[in-house]
Amino acid sequence: SLGFFISQFFLHGDNGILIPRPVGHGPSRFIPEKEILQVGNEDAPMHALFADSFAALGRLDNVTLVMVFHPQYLESFLKTQHYLLQMDGPLPLHYRHYIGIMAAARHQCSYLVNLHVNDFLHVGGDPKWLNGLQNAPQKLQNLGELNKILAHRPWLLTKEHIEQLLKTEEHSWSLAELIHAVVLLTHYHSLASFTFGCGISPEIHCDGGHTFRPPSVSNYCICDIANGNHGADEMQVSPTGSISVSIKSVCEVEVLMEKMKQLQECRDEEEASQEEMATRFEREKRESMFVCFSEEEELAPTRDVSRHFEDTSYGYKDFSRHGMHVPTFRVQDYSWEDHGYSLVNRLYPDVGQLLDEKFHIAYNLTYHTMAMHKDVDTSMLRRAIWNYIHCMFGIRYDDYDYGEINQLLDRSFKVYIKTVVCTPEKTTKRMYDSFWRQFKQSEKVHVNLLLIEARMQAELLYALRAITRYMT
Numbered sequence: 199s200l201g202f203f204i205s206q207f208f209l210h211g212d213n214g215i216l217i218p219r220p221v222g223h224g225p226s227r228f229i230p231e232k233e234i235l236q237v238g239n240e241d242a243p244m245h246a247l248f249a250d251s252f253a254a255l256g257r258l259d260n261v262t263l264v265m266v267f268h269p270q271y272l273e274s275f276l277k278t279q280h281y282l283l284q285m286d287g288p289l290p291l292h293y294r295h296y297i298g299i300m301a302a303a304r305h306q307c308s309y310l311v312n313l314h315v316n317d318f319l320h321v322g323g324d325p326k327w328l329n330g331l332q333n334a335p336q337k338l339q340n341l342g343e344l345n346k347i348l349a350h351r352p353w354l355l356t357k358e359h360i361e362q363l364l365k366t367e368e369h370s371w372s373l374a375e376l377i378h379a380v381v382l383l384t385h386y387h388s389l390a391s392f393t394f395g396c397g398i399s400p401e402i403h404c405d406g407g408h409t410f411r412p413p414s415v416s417n418y419c420i421c422d423i424a425n426g427n428h429g430a431d432e433m434q435v436s437p438t439g440s441i442s443v444s445i446k447s448v449c450e451v452e453v454l455m456e457k458m459k460q461l462q463e464c465r466d467e468e469e470a471s472q473e474e475m476a477t478r479f480e481r482e483k484r485e486s487m488f489v490c491f492s493e494e495e496e497l498a499p500t501r502d503v504s505r506h507f508e509d510t511s512y513g514y515k516d517f518s519r520h521g522m523h524v525p526t527f528r529v530q531d532y533s534w535e536d537h538g539y540s541l542v543n544r545l546y547p548d549v550g551q552l553l554d555e556k557f558h559i560a561y562n563l564t565y566h567t568m569a570m571h572k573d574v575d576t577s578m579l580r581r582a583i584w585n586y587i588h589c590m591f592g593i594r595y596d597d598y599d600y601g602e603i604n605q606l607l608d609r610s611f612k613v614y615i616k617t618v619v620c621t622p623e624k625t626t627k628r629m630y631d632s633f634w635r636q637f638k639q640s641e642k643v644h645v646n647l648l649l650i651e652a653r654m655q656a657e658l659l660y661a662l663r664a665i666t667r668y669m670t
Contacts, residue, residue, distance in 0.1 A: 225260035228397030228630045233639045235266055247273055254280045259313070260398045261389070267640040271559050271647055278552040282382055283317075287546065288374040289382075292323035296338060297379055300331070301386030304349040306623045309393050309400055310386060336369045341379060344661075348380070349387045350620075352660040353527070353592050357667040364668070376665070377545040381553070384657040388650040394622035395614075395646045397630060450608075451569045451636050457605050458578050470599055478600040479526070479589065485604075486590045489612045527593045527659065534655055538662040553658075560651035563644060569636045580648060582606040587619055587652035593659065608633075618646065619653045 224231030237258065240248060247269055251262045254276060265272040281287075283294050295318035302310035315328060327334040331342060340363055347355050363371045371379070392398070470478070532538075534557065543550030561584060568574045585595060586603050607615070611633040617625050634642060 225263040225399055226397045227399055228627050229264065229639045229643075234263060237263070240266075244269060247276070251276055254284065257401070259401060260309075261393065264396050264398060264643060265392075265647075267643045268563060268647060271556075271563060274552075274556045274559050278549075278556050279385070281549065281552055282378075282385060287549075288372065288378045291321040292318055293338065294378075294382060295321065296323060296327060296334065297341065297382045298386045299328075300338070300341065300345050301349065301383045302390050304345060304387065305390040305394070305621075307390035307393055309398055310390060313401065337366075337371065340366060340369055340371075341383075344380070345383055348383055348657050348661060352657045355660045355664045357664050360664050360668040373665070373669075374545045377542055377549075380658070380661045380665075381542065381546065381549060384654045384661070387657060388654040391618050391622040391653055392646050392650045394625040395618035395630070395649060396643060397625075397627060450634075451571070454579075454606065455568060455571065455574070461578060461602055461605060465599075470601075472596070475596065475599060476594075479594045479598075482586070482589050482600040482603055483526075483592065483594075486586070486612075486616065489609070489616045525592075527591070527663075529588075529593060529595050529659075532659065532663045532666070534659060537666065538658055541662050541666060542658075553654075557651050557655055560647045563647065567638075567641075569634075569638065569641070578602070579606055583615070583645065583648050584652045586612070586615060587649060588656055590616060590619065591656040591660075593656055615645075615649060618649050 224234055226234065235244070237248070244266065247266065248258055248262070250273075252258050255262075262272065262276070265275060283298075284291070287294075289297075295314045298314040299311050299318065302314065318328070319325060327338075331339055344355075344359060344363065347359065360376070363376060364373065534554075539550045539554050541550075542553065561580065564576050564580070566573055566575070568576060568579075581598070582603050585598050585600070586607060588595070589600065589603070610629075614625075614629045614633045617629060630642070634645070
């Protein structure tokens with residue numbers, strides 16, 4: 199099989215030549231390798247998916263190997279990404295990969311930057327552009343401000359930003375080109391969230407993905423033992439500790455299911471007034487500002503990644519901090535379904551349809567399970583996650599009771615969500631492990647699909663509304 203061939207190739211060198219082998223264990227640093235589908239063990243539909251991915255990308259990357267927990271979503275994701283990068287469209291191929299690099303670099307996502315540097319060169323991109331954004335054409339440099347605002351503070355985007363791009367004389371963008379660029383930027387900002395949220399490991403051919411040290415039976419060399427660097431498998435929790443954590447986790451699942459049941463009963467009995475619903479939204483929006491990120495040290499962008507964007511100090515800021523007020527974005531006034539979808543489809547045919555399908559699959563995906571429970575309606579929980587993310591971006595649904603969010607999402611889960619969506623580069627394994635401890639890995643990956651699609655749609659709503667305002 200392909201997997202066996204690759205493993206043999208990288209582990210055995212002829213004539214004493216050092217051959218690289220993978221660092222780490224599997225496609226994710228957060229998910230145990232034994233829980234991820236092994237290449238060669240897939241069924242026929244899954245094999246066809248892998249083949250499509252390999253044909254489109256020229257590789258079977260680690261993102262694909264983690265997303266395959268959810269084949270229906272993966273198929274839609276790959277189809278959309280293939281269309282954006284390789285099919286007919288307003289932008290030339292090398293621009294598309296360079297925009298992917300710019301977007302991923304905003305979150306210091308060296309995994310995606312490295313992949314698209316290779317792809318950029320493969321389609322004939324000028325290597326000089328890779329020395330820094332200032333070496334790229336002025337037209338791409340002008341996109342830097344839009345990239346920055348969309349990635350970190352999309353609520354600040356105005357029609358004036360759009361006008362600057364469309365009316366810059368010889369360096370101007372056409373509307374169709376701008377739509378293509380906006381979709382690419384939001385796609386790769388969100389994919390950076392998935393990469394960090396699921397702890398995706400570097401590819402073997404990229405920096406940090408391989409080593410020339412020989413393998414050892416116990417997974418670490420004698421030098422590791424001398425330095426005290428023992429493998430993750432050696433770090434055992436005491437039996438009593440693990441039992442108490444397990445019991446607590448099972449209780450968490452039961453408590454969550456009971457809350458869902460109670461909320462459904464309350465829904466059936468009475469409905470809050472519009473004034474009360476608005477108050478609950480504002481309260482949740484305000485509280486979301488005080489959900490703190492990881493207390494890890496601030497990561498300074500490495501030169502290797504930061505050269506692909508300007509203003510490295512510009513990052514996420516809560517929209518209502520420091521007395522600055524941003525009006526609530528009401529979905530009833532501008533929605534994806536009624537406004538954004540048709541605008542994208544008109545200027546970049548078929549892409550609106552592809553995005554719409556991907557949003558719907560992520561939002562509606564269910565196996566009717568929760569941890570060890572079957573035949574569960576999870577729609578209330580999925581909607582709470584999606585709407586909480588949009589609430590963090592100031593986006594409000596008039597018909598949703600935001601009081602449900604605090605009932606269904608506990609603090610550790612909110613910290614994880616906010617970090618993955620707003621500052622994904624700060625996501626840690628401890629944060630991943632601390633939420634939904636009794637749930638399956640596939641359910642945690644499903645959470646990440648909701649996070650990235652809700653984030654992408656939120657960014658698109660702000661960008662497309664600004665474009666619509668410019669056009670009218």
